[in-house]
Amino acid sequence: MAKKHDSRAVAARILKEVLGGHSLSEASARLLPQLEDPKDRGLAQELCYGVMRWHPQLEALTRQLLKKPLKPKDLDIQALLFIGLYQLLYLRVADHAAVHESAGAAERLGKRWAVGLVNGVLRAFQRQQEALLAKVDADPAVRYRMPAWLLQRIQQHWPQNWQETVEALNSRPPMSLRVNQQLGSRDDYLQKLAENGIGAQIIEATRSGIVLDQPLDVGSLPGFDDGLVSVQDGGAQLAAELLDPKPGELVLDACAAPGGKSGHLLELAQGLQLTALDVDGRRLLRVQENLERLGFSATLDEGDAAAPSGDWSAQAYDRILLDVPCSSTGVIRRHPDIKFLRREEDIAPLVELQRSILTAIWPLLKPGGRLLYATCSILPEENEQQVAAFLAAEESARECGIDAPWGEACALGRQIRPGDASMDGFYYACLEKRAK
Template identity: 50%
Template sequence: MSAKRPQEGSGQEVRAAAARALAPVLSEQGSLAGLDEHSVIARDRGLLKELCYGSCRRLPRLEAIAGKLLKQPFKKRDQDVNALLLIGIYQLLYMRIPAHAGVGETAGAARLLKKEWATRVLNGCLRRLQRESETLVAEVDRDESAALEHPAWLLNALKSAWPEQWREVVAANNEPGPMTLRVNQRVNDREAYLARLTDQGLDAHLCLHAPDAITLETPCDVSQLPGFAEGHVSVQDEAAQLSAALLGPAIAPRPGAQVLDACAAPGGKTAHLLEQFDIALTALDSDNQRLARVDDTLGRLNLSANLIHADAAERDWWSGTLFDAILLDAPCSGTGVIRRHPDIKKLRRQSDIGQLARLQAAILDNLWGLLRPGGTLLYATCSVLPQENAKQIDAFVARTPDARVTTPTDVAWGMASGYGRQLFSQQNSHDGFFYARLKKQPA
């Protein structure tokens, strides 16, 4: 007799969906950016996201425990089964899911992957974890990478760069980031919008550093945000919102200023600049699909920009008109936003950092030639690694005689780091970010 197929919306279905989403991450062939929350019924979407993001957040420890439970690793073609085991471990150690569901539904989900043979393996491993969890966790936690839930190369890089701050950075990386909003000042001020949130029963508080930012006490679906569909508010981290304040002095006195947002997708900073200033903005990105997200964002906010699909390291897209200001939100390791993109722990490699630094340098050199004398370039990354940040800007200034540093020193956020300012992820606050502001000296 064949096994009875679970009903739609069963615990097995959501776990199978999570395994399918995680398998490309584990094989380093994809990321959680493509997670389809609509692959499960509405009631299971929160659980699907928690299983995927939570398992990635704790992955170094989960993989170490899996290694203790298995007699031999799964074959490459069985990364979906491997994902089920990691999801099962995550549920037993970190979630308030009854153990019988964490074990039974996870093991049973293998049938939906057409791998019924794996149900017995998964059931045995997870039941052993139930019996021996304290011993197994203590064993794997002898390795610092497992105990702190970060890849060893990244731990070493953080310790070397930030001997006083690295433990706080690691702790913040291991917790979900808060949901922060950016109030559209063209529509209302943030105190008024805070009152609207309160009326909706959504508790929130004003952020300390970004003047348009509000952080919710508990994240919610954007459909619950008053005026979201009408463009009254957007979701954007507080650190990312600082770019508009940093570019403001260069473009506010120049109505109609020509501004370039290089590497613009998904468009949060693009939109913020257009909400704040009356400018002619060009938004550039090398990824056409991500550029479409910029278009969607601007459409919701009733804003417009010149969108160009092109490489910021090249000039074949440029009309020849010099820009008054350039925002370069450079491609980077994302080590400042690991808590929002925990698959970085699996997908990023130490060798990537040098490659990214060389790309950043090429883009910087290229874009500097598109800036008018007297214009301002703001360099930004969501990284906490000096090779992409302070060292990058140090080297650029050294080889660029007409670059003058104007990064503010009298701000209450971040810390001085070379010619820029470094922010670290803060629990219940902003992400990790780096900013350096440069002015092009007239000839």
Template identity: 50%
Template sequence: MNKHYNLRAIAAKAVYQVLDHGQSLSLLLPMLQTPLGDKDRALLQELCFGILRTLPQLEWIIRQLMAKPLTGKQRQAHYLLMVGVYQLLHTRIPPHAALAETVEGAVVLKMPQLKGLVNGVLRQFQRQQAELQAASLEGESHFLHPSWLVKRLQQAYPAHWQAILEANNQRPPMWLRVNRLHHSREAYLDLLAQADIAASAHPSIPEAVKLDVPCNVGRLPGFDKGWVTVQDASAQGCALLLAPQPGEDILDLCAAPGGKTTHILELAPGARVTAVDIDPQRLARIRENLLRLGLEAQVLAGDGTRPGEWNQDRTWDRILLDAPCSATGVIRRHPDIKWLRRDRDIEELAALQRQILDAAWPLLKPGGTLLYATCSVLPEENSAQISTFLAGHSNAVLVETGDAAHPGRQCFPAADDGDGFFYAKMIKSDAPGILTRTEQA
């Protein structure tokens, strides 16, 4: 295809939109990638993700190289400098190519007068690279996280907060969920081997497969036929802990984009599943996933805090509440979370989670199961949330690992495992006065 774009300028614009205008990279990037070839799509993702992953380091380096920062309309050129420094520091792109393309990006950004500045700063960085790189890893910037989040993790997990930060800064593994309605995991691993895709099975999650090297879904055998879904190992734990059964009425609340909805249906064919999400646009993703996998569910737009608006006195055997959260457990997949989230958001999110949990509980049949889940690692959204809920609901019985002080199961991101995730499985008891019962799920 003819190339009529400058990838470095596109990356600078994307980072500008995220950091200066609060846009989500996961929504922005697919639109920017549409006109690009496969290799350039991958490189654009690497540049954007990498810059947001290492932002404090890049900011510190650029401050050392410039007498005063670029502001106002020239902010995009500031991010173009980041694109250049990131390439020189963290990619194998030949330096001359990285420099030439990045300097040309100033013209594409309609700032030709800054070509000399961009070129000069990047060449100065090349001359001082070893010294600046070493110095940039000292102090708070070493953690590559905002200070408020570092402090929260230090307070919550004094023994292993650094391990959480380190895991957040790594590139995430690519996990697949094999559709048991089509193949066993062993049979699908054979298909991957035949396609020269190296992969391994998760030791405890029965349908989970990790690719040695992430690849385009177009290479995966039978992806378009619904044989497999891209889903993190920890996220796969939700439907497994919910333990749906055929013939049951099951509510998936806050369901978009539908990965857990489809997993429920794969585990329990014949279950009557209703998927609800507040965002009508994101409901399209649920329908797309159902269609690709050949599965059926009722899909509704609805606010989890006001179920009376979309639920007509119906009760459910099982409810999966994948609550809106800070997403601090999936930072390695969405590094923009570090810079879009604010400390004050945590209290607001915890209040919203409480509202949805309190509203969902009456929808559960006596003896029914509710699984509360988040992709957060913060206690305020997880164990503390469940402690408060159990204290206020005498008919809620905890059926999950944990203890009275720390109810539920908290997973942390790990290089060869899933993302950071939290689960709390509760049964609605007929016996009043039972607050918690802890047992292996």
């Protein structure tokens, strides 16, 4: 009997959500459990991430192949077309299986009428593949699999190496770990990995980072449940290192969820009094889970960093981490749905939100204290331009330069180019409040 939940049908349901505006990680977390077999889940995940990585091209191809656009209620069928094309172009699935299984998934989605359509479109693609690819790839945004506005920004920002940057953003990300040095050294953990047959290298730019040769399930990582390691990109690990908390200090992580950097701050300094704040109460639960696994506790507060109120805003902090909401353009390789979901017109409101958070949080920093402004963006207006505008408006603030062997120095702060030393694209600026 045909299964109701096969990988392609579930992938189509997930992608329907993404095409409807939801995040891929959130839709995957909700719908992947429909598949019981880890192998089926693995295939569905591969299909979803692959489709979103190549979306600009797959979308252009279906536009050529469909006589008229599908209705909004049939985004799952649109997704099946992407899934079929993705397999034909990029996966080592036999062509006839890719076509047959993708068309069959329409029936499992309760849309028998679409079986013939998916079959017909995919067969038409096979017949005209070369000519169609040449036609759609004539558009640079399709050829480089990036939205046109973002491609243009990357070209402007890195005229010398924009192609490398685009390639890095289109690549599969490595899986990186952060070793909890309170429980053992990085070398000890590398040794443990080697004993378990897991190949890995240290991430030179970081004090605790390791990059695995191959991604794997966290369940296979020695000591994961006991908090020996966390999964975290190397670039993200530089945040807590740069904030450099000292034992016993009062620290505010003002945009904390899901808590990757909160956990790292607590690993770096014994007895830290950490307040982890986030506007999203559900995401704050993830902070709780992550800290529990590491055996740490912090004060968790749901609140708006742009409008401080309540207990967390009634004290002054030695250090503040401001990992603000941003365009996430530096982490597209990890979240390829950003290419589709993020629009150019989102940038100005994000810049305004960052400005209001930075302005509202600054008074909570003690004189002589340090604030690290962080984004996973590669756009200067969210980064050095944001910091420049703040410094121009706030007399008590001064930048302390980041002297580091990683990334590129900007007029203010430092930018990691995506893929640089296997890291995601992060931006950091370190600010200090003048002592009165």
